[in-house]
Amino acid sequence: MKEAVRRELNLDRQSFLGKDSASVLDGTRVAIVGLGGGGSHIAQQLGHLGVGEFVLVDPDVVEDTNLNRLVGATQQDVHSGATKAFVAARVILGVNSSARTWIEASRWQTCATALRSCDVIFGCVDSVGERQQLETAARRYLTPYIDIGMDVHQLNEQFSIGGQAALSLPGGPCLRCMGIIENRALALEAQAYGAAGGRPQVIWPNGLLASLAVGFFVQLITPWRKKPHFPVLLEYDGDAQTVSPSNKLRYLKEGACQHFADLSTVGDPFWASKDLQHPVASGAGS
């Protein structure tokens, strides 16, 4: 049997990202939550970029209805019941055999401590409620959170495609500020709970939104731009084939997010506020 080729990933052609960008990327740990249509593209791109450490979270196995959009998945994966997280790891390691991957084939809530150690969290989840929980967890650990969402909906006789990529930084505008999480959508989702069928999904908008998300990541991580100033919410109009910075944040003053202003939402949830009010050791908090 032939031995697998193990060779350092050659990043010469992206050296413009900065003198130390290769080692910075190699030393970066990301979590990708949701490795379906969007997350599989992100995993592939971050593998090529030379990101060193991946926490890959998705409880689902590959099904034949996924093959229209799941990057790296094969018919054999459907047959063998491979998990989407495993497929993502295989794609990454196929490009960069020195990457370190942790496969978490479970819901992210059961491996939240693994997320805590990550430098950036990508959320590629379907529901608004899931987004809300994931962003809250990211804020708790002061971790940048990058979210993508795509929607295909029927409008009169035709279908419309839309979506967005959002960067939620601690202290900056959150998904609620951006209008991605709102009470009406949460309520509608709760009403329809369990009734949702397979939602329409197709590959190219997912690829485009994943690329925008990876663009946010590169802006954050590498010294490519000295003083990066970039919009944190990009909107994709799939009908017009355009991407534009959203004007939803135009009236929000910098740092005006009040949704995460409560400091008890930061840090390990084990340290509930009652622990602070009634310290076991004397001498503090009296």
Ligand SMILES: [Zn+2]
């Ligand atoms: Zn906010």
